[in-house]
Amino acid sequence: MTFLEFLQSRRELLLAQTLEHATIVLMSVALATVIGVLIALWTYRHPRARAVATGMAAAMLTIPSFALLGLLITPLGLGYTPTLVALTMYALLPILRNTIVGLTEIDPALTEAARGIGMGRVRSLATVELPLAWPVILTGIRVSTQMTMGIAAIGAYVQGPGLGHQIFDGLANLGGVNSLNQALVGTVGVIVLALTVDVALALLGKLTQAGQRPKLFRTRPTLRPTLTPATAAPSPSLGGRE
Amino acid sequence: MSHDVMIDLQQVNKFYRGQKAPVVENMSMTIQQGEIIVLVGPSGCGKTTTMKMINRLIEPSSGRILIDGTDVTALDGNDLRRQIGYVIQQVGLFPHMSVATNVGLVPKMLGWDAKRIEARADELLHLVGLEPAIYRNRLPRQLSGGQQQRVGVARALAADPPVMLMDEPFGATDPMTRDRLQNEFLRLQEQLRKTIVFVTHDFDEAIKMGTRIAVLGERSKIRQFDTPENLLAQPADSTVAQFIGRGARLKQLDLRRVDAITWQDVPLIQLDKPVNGAKRQLDQTEGSSALTVDADNRPLRWVNADDLAARPDALDEAGQTVTTVEPQATLRDALDAMLASRDGAAVVVDEHGRYAGTVTLDGLMQVIHHTPERGEPGSGVPDQRSAVAPAAELTPEQR
Numbered sequence: 221m222t223f224l225e226f227l228q229s230r231r232e233l234l235l236a237q238t239l240e241h242a243t244i245v246l247m248s249v250a251l252a253t254v255i256g257v258l259i260a261l262w263t264y265r266h267p268r269a270r271a272v273a274t275g276m277a278a279a280m281l282t283i284p285s286f287a288l289l290g291l292l293i294t295p296l297g298l299g300y301t302p303t304l305v306a307l308t309m310y311a312l313l314p315i316l317r318n319t320i321v322g323l324t325e326i327d328p329a330l331t332e333a334a335r336g337i338g339m340g341r342v343r344s345l346a347t348v349e350l351p352l353a354w355p356v357i358l359t360g361i362r363v364s365t366q367m368t369m370g371i372a373a374i375g376a377y378v379q380g381p382g383l384g385h386q387i388f389d390g391l392a393n394l395g396g397v398n399s400l401n402q403a404l405v406g407t408v409g410v411i412v413l414a415l416t417v418d419v420a421l422a423l424l425g426k427l428t429q430a431g432q433r434p435k436l437f438r439t440r441p442t443l444r445p446t447l448t449p450a451t452a453a454p455s456p457s458l459g460g461r462e
Numbered sequence: 463m464s465h466d467v468m469i470d471l472q473q474v475n476k477f478y479r480g481q482k483a484p485v486v487e488n489m490s491m492t493i494q495q496g497e498i499i500v501l502v503g504p505s506g507c508g509k510t511t512t513m514k515m516i517n518r519l520i521e522p523s524s525g526r527i528l529i530d531g532t533d534v535t536a537l538d539g540n541d542l543r544r545q546i547g548y549v550i551q552q553v554g555l556f557p558h559m560s561v562a563t564n565v566g567l568v569p570k571m572l573g574w575d576a577k578r579i580e581a582r583a584d585e586l587l588h589l590v591g592l593e594p595a596i597y598r599n600r601l602p603r604q605l606s607g608g609q610q611q612r613v614g615v616a617r618a619l620a621a622d623p624p625v626m627l628m629d630e631p632f633g634a635t636d637p638m639t640r641d642r643l644q645n646e647f648l649r650l651q652e653q654l655r656k657t658i659v660f661v662t663h664d665f666d667e668a669i670k671m672g673t674r675i676a677v678l679g680e681r682s683k684i685r686q687f688d689t690p691e692n693l694l695a696q697p698a699d700s701t702v703a704q705f706i707g708r709g710a711r712l713k714q715l716d717l718r719r720v721d722a723i724t725w726q727d728v729p730l731i732q733l734d735k736p737v738n739g740a741k742r743q744l745d746q747t748e749g750s751s752a753l754t755v756d757a758d759n760r761p762l763r764w765v766n767a768d769d770l771a772a773r774p775d776a777l778d779e780a781g782q783t784v785t786t787v788e789p790q791a792t793l794r795d796a797l798d799a800m801l802a803s804r805d806g807a808a809v810v811v812d813e814h815g816r817y818a819g820t821v822t823l824d825g826l827m828q829v830i831h832h833t834p835e836r837g838e839p840g841s842g843v844p845d846q847r848s849a850v851a852p853a854a855e856l857t858p859e860q861r
Contacts, residue, residue: 351558
């Protein structure tokens with residue numbers, strides 16, 4: 221059976237597993253975003269709290285995924301829950317760190333102006349600071365998504381959902397019929413899914429960047445980008461400049 | 463000018479924890495409605511702290527601050543700040559919002575409806591010289607620095623606050639733009655009559671903008687609080703004098719305008735006159751020089767008897783070119799024009815470029831040595847005096 225024939229024969233199962241995979245990744249990233257942004261808002265003005273928060277998130281990232289998933293079986297059992305928790309923990313650091321970076325890099329003149337015209341803390345955060353930090357936060361979200369796409373495959377080890385099952389089954393029966401195809405389809409599936417979601421998130425970024433004209437094909441995100449994208453399109457002047 | 467007290471600082475202090483000396487110590491100051499009060503002093507003297515206590519961006523440690531009779535230390539800080547215009551050096555326009563949205567922020571917080579906010583934003587953009595149709599939907603970064611600060615001023619004016627605080631508002635712009643923004647703002651203030659507290663470390667700006675200037679020393683101690691004229695003429699102590707710097711007399715020239723000094727008349731010679739006639743006319747007059755003018759009475763050149771003798775055939779090329787000033791020009795500009803002229807005189811022309819009179823160094827000296835009296839805040843502002851002898855009376859036809 222060729223690779224394409226294999227795809228054809230297991231179309232429905234593969235499609236279902238791909239959807240599961242995407243769902244659990246997006247859910248954990250969404251959870252990590254809520255938690256990460258909240259922790260960032262809570263700590264970003266206090267250098268020590270900030271260091272503790274990022275330090276802890278970084279430490280979580282160093283736990284080998286096999287070990288973490290295995291350890292989570294005891295309190296959470298098998299299946300969906302331990303996978304979701306583990307992925308959320310991994311997704312936390314880039315989002316938390318980028319949110320802190322985004323918020324602390326805002327020009328102090330802007331927060332002073334916000335206060336000076338009578339904005340309270342909540343209003344200033346909602347209308348000025350978070351919208352300005354959003355491109356940086358979104359970059360964190362993209363990094364987290366990419367990262368958890370791969371880790372989610374290991375969720376199959378604790379009976380979690382997703383394409384990991386294909387990889388695990390294939391590798392377990394290496395040499396058997398279709399085993400290579402299985403491992404391949406799982407791996408390629410994860411890659412394709414990761415790229416697709418990344419493009420979708422990049423598009424979301426274009427559409428939600430406040431005050432920026434959409435411009436496609438920006439440079440790849442990094443973990444610590446500058447606040448204002450250097451690629452911001454200079455707009456044509458209508459004259460009348462001084 | 464009304465003399466209602468608008469802002470009253472009463473023994474205001476600001477201490478910071480862990481610092482022995484207060485940043486602002488026992489500051490008291492009364493500011494009238496419609497004044498521009500400039501706080502000027504060396505950096506770190508507490509002038510910005512003093513200003514920020516008025517809208518409570520910095521909470522005073524003790525003392526009272528009254529705005530229009532209300533003690534603001536009892537109000538909610540955010541509510542208070544929405545009623546006080548605030549302009550800072552870095553402008554602080556929000557880069558992700560359009561110009562109109564930026565301008566409409568305070569009205570929005572005050573709960574105006576969208577239509578009214580939109581109309582107000584357009585009105586203000588127009589007021590600060592930015593065509594709303596072109597600029598309202600632009601983002602701040604699509605504007606030049608000077609335009610951004612105009613939007614900053616518009617944003618501060620949005621809810622028509624009676625009081626404005628300006629923290630080195632023009633400090634980040636290049637000298638030419640700064641000069642223009644200052645002039646525009648002064649013109650605006652003539653209509654708006656806001657009560658303004660203006661912080662700067664630039665004494666020349668203080669002289670230009672201030673109705674009264676408070677020269678501050680350490681801990682925001684007031685060394686002198688007076689009109690620019692009095693400050694220049696009679697500095698209270700050597701520190702103030704040092705701060706004023708050299709050239710106090712020259713700076714005084716910036717405060718006066720050409721229409722505040724006496725103009726002299728000189729004989730005019732119409733260009734179409736034959737040279738002989740011109741010579742005769744020049745001989746008849748007492749002055750040594752005359753001015754050639756064109757058919758519309760626009761001054762062309764200075765001529766004297768020697769010039770006429772040297773170029774008997776071409777009256778239009780005889781003599782020296784003239785330097786002109788308009789009645790609204792400062793005396794500094796007039797002095798510059800005088801120095802450029804052979805006879806030490808500058809020709810005053812009206813807005814159409816027609817001859818109106820001349821000003822001389824002697825006239826200038828008289829003004830400088832007349833010290834304005836204390837408590838006469840308007841002394842630097844030209845009053846609406848009647849124009850000096852209309853040029854028509856002096857035309858040769860009427861002689």
